[in-house]
Amino acid sequence: MNIGIVRGFFRDITRRINTHISQIVSGSTQELQATRHRNNNIFVVRNFNTTAIMSNAFLNGNLWDTDPELFEIIKKEKQRQASGLEMIASENFTSVPVLQCLSSCLHNKYSEGMPHQRYYGGNEFIDEIEIMAQQRSLEAYRLKSEDWGVNVQPYSGSPANFAVYTGIVEPHGRIMGLDLPDGGHLTHGFFTATKKISATSIFFESMPYKVDTKTGLIDYDKLAETARLFKPRLIIAGISCYSRCLDYKRFRQIADENGAILMADMAHISGLVAAGVIPSPFDVCDIVTTTTHKTLRGPRAGVIFYRKGVRSVNAKGEKIMYDFENKINQAVFPGLQGGPHNHAIAAIATAMKQATMPEFVEYQRQVIKNAQRLCEGLKSRGYEIATGGTDVHLVLVDMRNGGLTGARAERILELCSIACNKNTVPGDKSALNPSGIRLGTPALTTRGLKETDIDRVVDYIDQALKLAQEITKISGPKLVDFNKVTVENADIKTKINNLKEDIETYSRSFSLPGYETY
Numbered sequence: 261m262n263i264g265i266v267r268g269f270f271r272d273i274t275r276r277i278n279t280h281i282s283q284i285v286s287g288s289t290q291e292l293q294a295t296r297h298r299n300n301n302i303f304v305v306r307n308f309n310t311t312a313i314m315s316n317a318f319l320n321g322n323l324w325d326t327d328p329e330l331f332e333i334i335k336k337e338k339q340r341q342a343s344g345l346e347m348i349a350s351e352n353f354t355s356v357p358v359l360q361c362l363s364s365c366l367h368n369k370y371s372e373g374m375p376h377q378r379y380y381g382g383n384e385f386i387d388e389i390e391i392m393a394q395q396r397s398l399e400a401y402r403l404k405s406e407d408w409g410v411n412v413q414p415y416s417g418s419p420a421n422f423a424v425y426t427g428i429v430e431p432h433g434r435i436m437g438l439d440l441p442d443g444g445h446l447t448h449g450f451f452t453a454t455k456k457i458s459a460t461s462i463f464f465e466s467m468p469y470k471v472d473t474k475t476g477l478i479d480y481d482k483l484a485e486t487a488r489l490f491k492p493r494l495i496i497a498g499i500s501c502y503s504r505c506l507d508y509k510r511f512r513q514i515a516d517e518n519g520a521i522l523m524a525d526m527a528h529i530s531g532l533v534a535a536g537v538i539p540s541p542f543d544v545c546d547i548v549t550t551t552t553h554k555t556l557r558g559p560r561a562g563v564i565f566y567r568k569g570v571r572s573v574n575a576k577g578e579k580i581m582y583d584f585e586n587k588i589n590q591a592v593f594p595g596l597q598g599g600p601h602n603h604a605i606a607a608i609a610t611a612m613k614q615a616t617m618p619e620f621v622e623y624q625r626q627v628i629k630n631a632q633r634l635c636e637g638l639k640s641r642g643y644e645i646a647t648g649g650t651d652v653h654l655v656l657v658d659m660r661n662g663g664l665t666g667a668r669a670e671r672i673l674e675l676c677s678i679a680c681n682k683n684t685v686p687g688d689k690s691a692l693n694p695s696g697i698r699l700g701t702p703a704l705t706t707r708g709l710k711e712t713d714i715d716r717v718v719d720y721i722d723q724a725l726k727l728a729q730e731i732t733k734i735s736g737p738k739l740v741d742f743n744k745v746t747v748e749n750a751d752i753k754t755k756i757n758n759l760k761e762d763i764e765t766y767s768r769s770f771s772l773p774g775y776e777t778y
């Protein structure tokens with residue numbers, strides 16, 4: 261008997277034993293649970309091959325039984341999410357259906373390639389799901405399949421952007437994006453005087469455009485001027501921290517004037533765009549990338565939309581076609597990625613379905629109303645807001661006139677269970693010591709907070725920031741000394757803890773989607 265036959269024989273025996281065990285132990289999960297309870301967690305099948313039983317417990321048991329040590333930490337994170345006020349503008353609480361896709365059997369499947377052109381067999385249902393995710397992505401943004409194609413395979417927003425650059429821009433081709441300290445994203449090409457930080461600036465030549473330091477608004481005239489000199493291959497219209505709608509038409513003019521491709525990176529605002537509550541980049545852009553886990557409230561993943569069909573007609577009357585489809589698809593795979601994350605792709609499909617529902621539009625409207633209320637509330641208490649207001653889901657607060665830094669503001673809020681992040685504000689001298697904080701409303705709005713609840717949140721933020729000023733009086737300006745006072749000064753510690761308890765009690769009065777304990 262050759263070794264293959266021997267292996268096959270043992271595989272067959274093992275499979276039969278496993279089938280037998282699973283028939284006995286887990287006709288259904290409930291039955292498995294019941295059996296366990298009855299037998300005090302000792303499997304009735306103990307008289308079978310012990311190794312097989314052990315692995316069965318590992319394979320079919322619940323995490324809380326198989327790895328309580330890890331599960332305890334996950335439970336603590338859930339508690340943290342439920343007890344705090346989540347105001348990081350890029351975060352959200354995704355839905356149970358999305359979580360269910362993410363923990364489904366789809367996770368097991370390899371499916372390199374595009375639907376109906378896979379490198380592996382067994383993909384008939386995976387194909388169905390990916391095609392559904394593509395169709396629903398187009399529907400969510402009211403796009404026709406003749407005009408737009410979509411790739412739903414990028415693992416996240418950063419790989420999606422890098423795939424576009426890889427496919428469309430030659431190595432060392434030129435890219436212009438909003439500078440990181442001005443509200444752009446790392447992947448738009450960030451570099452400093454001494455170091456190329458983002459791979460976008462290593463493999464491509466990036467030139468930033470900026471906001472006007474007085475108004476905080478994008479300086480489109482300056483962008484136009486720089487673009488004329490730099491002649492970029494690609495201009496990116498996209499933000500991670502900018503509270504105003506973008507002037508896509510102006511971007512288009514500047515791109516056209518220089519023969520550049522216009523890409524929108526709508527990662528932060530893709531939920532607002534799907535709901536139609538802010539202007540859409542699809543009207544004038546050539547390529548649109550997004551994450552699906554921010555305002556869109558789907559899984560942690562990325563998507564690339566690209567134009568298809570006739571791009572222009574030349575002087576001879578010949579049609580010039582868009583050539584993005586193959587370039588982008590091939591950059592995603594095999595260029596940069598391997599097997600698609602099918603569980604995430606299914607979750608995109610269901611998130612995009614949710615994005616077409618009236619409740620979703622209502623949610624996004626409320627996200628903006630809450631951000632505007634937050635902005636008004638902070639202004640009425642004397643805080644300065646970059647650009648003076650917001651059209652979207654976020655607010656950039658300038659802490660300079662309150663004598664605080666972004667780091668100290670972020671720290672005190674964190675100690676009081678309000679999550680946000682420090683951020684540069686227009687005119688900041690140093691990107692390492694930013695003067696502002698970025699606050700967003702998508703996550704709180706998912707938990708059901710309305711305008712009057714936001715008033716209460718404003719009050720909490722104000723109390724915390726006043727406490728930070730009090731601490732600064734004791735500590736002086738250094739962050740290390742500030743942190744020291746928060747842990748060593750008994751009076752301050754009591755004040756922080758009292759405020760934190762109030763905030764946590766308040767936060768826990770709102771539910772959040774997901775599983776009960778994890």
Ligand SMILES: *Cc1c(COP(=O)(O)O)cnc(C)c1O
Nearest residue numbers: 416417418445499500527528551
């Ligand atoms: C968040 C973000 C990304 C990157 O997304 P990741 O999923 O974190 O890689 C890209 N562009 C913009 C504008 C973003 O805000």
